[in-house]
Amino acid sequence: MTSELKNLTDGRLTLVPATITMLEAELAGDHTQVFTLLNVSAPPYWPPELNDADSYGHFLNVLKTAPGAEGWGAYYAIHTAPISALVGTGGFIAPPDNKGTVEIGYSILSPNRRQGLATRLSRLLVKKAFADKRVTSVIAHTYPHLIGSIGVLTNAGFLFDGEREGGTVAYCLNR
Numbered sequence: 071m072t073s074e075l076k077n078l079t080d081g082r083l084t085l086v087p088a089t090i091t092m093l094e095a096e097l098a099g100d101h102t103q104v105f106t107l108l109n110v111s112a113p114p115y116w117p118p119e120l121n122d123a124d125s126y127g128h129f130l131n132v133l134k135t136a137p138g139a140e141g142w143g144a145y146y147a148i149h150t151a152p153i154s155a156l157v158g159t160g161g162f163i164a165p166p167d168n169k170g171t172v173e174i175g176y177s178i179l180s181p182n183r184r185q186g187l188a189t190r191l192s193r194l195l196v197k198k199a200f201a202d203k204r205v206t207s208v209i210a211h212t213y214p215h216l217i218g219s220i221g222v223l224t225n226a227g228f229l230f231d232g233e234r235e236g237g238t239v240a241y242c243l244n245r
Contacts (some may be wrong), residue, residue: 078194093130099174110156117175118158160191170206172199176191192226211238
């Protein structure tokens with residue numbers, strides 16, 4: 071863990087910011103190093119869906135090149151009750167843009183779904199985003215057939231914001 075960046079927590083779920091070292095380990099396929107840095111046991115199904123070399127490479131690039139990107143990237147989600155367990159990832163696609171918008175994403179390991187963890191994760195990200203006065207809206211994209219993901223977003227207070235290219239739908243939460 072890093073001492074410069076704060077973890078986000080609601081008492082049951084803790085989001086730990088991914089560091090350059092963690093992302094480089096993910097890209098190298100060295101998940102054991104990540105688990106050691108996070109001080110968690112290895113989950114049986116790592117990484118979560120949609121977490122691959124492209125996503126880890128994106129977050130690594132943002133951390134290395136975007137000014138002020140610290141805290142505006144990937145987070146590891148650790149469920150703290152009844153025992154500490156790594157359950158997924160989430161985070162911001164990039165720091166706030168010049169309109170004050172940030173985009174979030176999340177992915178929970180399949181055995182940990184339908185427990186409200188993705189909703190908790192989303193709410194923590196929204197809270198962090200709106201703590202920054204520059205942020206005026208938080209957006210998320212999903213596919214219309216991913217009913218669970220749509221439920222996460224609506225439970226977290228997001229409203230439908232229309233169809234987007236590539237067959238996705240957008241959801242938005244304004245300050």
